Amino acid sequence: MEGSIGKNRHHPLTREALQKGFVDEMIARSGTGLRVLSDKERRISLEATLAAQPTSGDVWLFAYGSLIWNPAFHYVERRPALIRGWHRQFCLATPIGRGTPERPGLVLGLNRGGSCRGVAFRVARAEAETELELVWRREMVTGAYVPRWVRLHGPGLPADAFGIAFTINRHAPNYVRPISEGDTAGVIATASGTLGSCRDYLFDTIHGLEGFDIRDRHLDRLAHLVREHRD
Secondary structure (H helix, E strand, C coil): CECCECCCCCCCCCHHHHHCCHHHHHHHHHCCCCCCCCHHHHHHHHHHHHHCCCCCCCEEEEECCHHHHCCCCECCEEEEEEEEEEEEEEEEEECCCCCCCCCCEEEEEEEEEEEEEEEEEEECHHHHHHHHHHHHHHHCCCCCEEEEEEECECCCCCCCCEEEEEEECCCCCCECCCCCHHHHHHHHHHCEECCEEHHHHHHHHHHHHHCCCCCCHHHHHHHHHHHHCCC
16 A cells, blocks of 8 residues: 555644644643653654664554554555554543543553554655654653564565554553543543544544454444443
8 A cells, every 4th residue: 555644634733743843832831741751862762763673674663543544754655464462452641632631531552462453654764764753753752652663464564574663651650551441431432632532533543444454343342332422
């Protein structure tokens, strides 16, 4: 599948917004007091991650949430992929982007155990530092994620393919231990912030996965509960 720049016409988190420091400014204006990683810290993290690349050549990035339907970076191709040892879960509280300090939302992270089907993006090695800097500005904001290389499995992928995945940092202050699907759906159904509602985040992720013939039963159950939710 050929690709260039992911766009979502209703989403404020565009490539241009990331280049201008939109996420950092959004947090600074929120008054939440969350510690934001400095540009130097993010640069060191990105350089260390690229230096640890298991194989040479282009860089693959594994997407399991909003990066699927709104990547906002240049890529050469994208393919459905499976990773093992990690599963998709609403385990990160967000008091800003998809929620407020009074009613925090929940967004996805990769938690240990199980497996996860998502989308692997291939970024040209010559453009990797430039393009992934935008991803780091978006994902490596407060240190809630840990970037690591994971093996990718799927049709059309090299046998030795590895990709960068943003796994959850269980020591982060806004990490949320697993709660029931009903309680998770209650948060998703009611929380909304600068980047939109958690409800839209959930349904956009489901629709993004469906575009690659991927179904996530956990997300489908949450969607059913969210549709039935009443304040």
